[in-house]
Amino acid sequence: MTLKRRLFVLYIDFVKKISLRLKTSSLVDFERNVDMCFITIAFNNVFLIEQQIRLMKKHIKDTNFIYIIADNSDSKEKREQIKNLCQKENVEYISLPFNWFQKVHTKVCYGHGLSMTWIYHNVIKKLKPKYFGYLDHDIFPINNYSVVEKIQSQDFFGRLNDRTPENSQKPLWYLWAGFCFFRFDKVKNLNISFYPCVVDGVYLDTAGSVYLSLYKNYSLSELYFGAPLVEKYFREGDNNHSHLLHFIDNDWVHTINGSNWKKVKDNKDDFLKDFLNQY
Secondary structure (H helix, E strand, O other): OOHHHHHHHHHHHHHHHHHOOOOOOEOOOOOOOOOEEEEEEEOOOHHHHHHHHHHHHHHEOOOOEEEEEEEOOOOHHHHHHHHHHHHHHOOEEEEOOOOHHHHOOOOHHHHHHHHHHHHHHHHHHHHOOOEEEEEEOOEEEOOOEOHHHHHOOOOEEEEEEEOOOOOOOOOOEEEEEEEEEEEHHHHOOOOOOOOOEEEOOEEEOOOOOHHHHOHHHOOHHHOOOOOOOEEEEOOOOOOHHHHEEEEEOOOEEEOOOOOOOOOOOOOOHHHHHHHHHOO
16 A cells, blocks of 8 residues: 555544544434334435335335435535425435535545445444445335345345456455445444445445455355346437436346436436336
């Protein structure tokens, strides 16, 4: 590890330690005894949260689960709208605290990772569910689905991102931050962080740091991650952020770029309204 990288790691760890102590408003009942906890990190898009709530209620077949919207929106107006929506739909809501990598040192992936890490330490560790997992706000179940049935005897499950370099004997991989689930008993004593990281010169994006604390101890060839990812372009063009859909394990669709962090010419919002209504 270079000196520059080492200093950066110390810096982001310092930000994490300070951030984990921050408190915020919450509508979560931490006294509940739950088997499965789903957490979605919202960002400024009320329509996507509305649709995800509708489809989660319709298609998730796990029993005794809690579904939490953790709001990382940088708009006070959007936070209020999402909070009101959650109250109306009887969905648990948390307004996430100040995010250094979103407000000061703008790094989208580290900001997302910091939110996930804060949630783990301040929500998951309090709830102590048997299983927990994270969803992007622009991913939706489109058929009946049980995460617990998918995990089965494994300690985690999700969408695989394989970053193993060509001709390398050492697998480098992690689960995508927008669709990853864990058995709490297997991670509760680990120093879990959901930051990106660099391993042997290879960049692992948001939630990549879980490789260092967990994934590296498992054989990739012995794990199951569901049906292969299917990519479908819904209109002409080759811009993945405005023209592409991901179908995950056949039963989920990731509509991509829901927060509009990547500025694109062709917005897909109108398309999504018609597309999601069919489910």
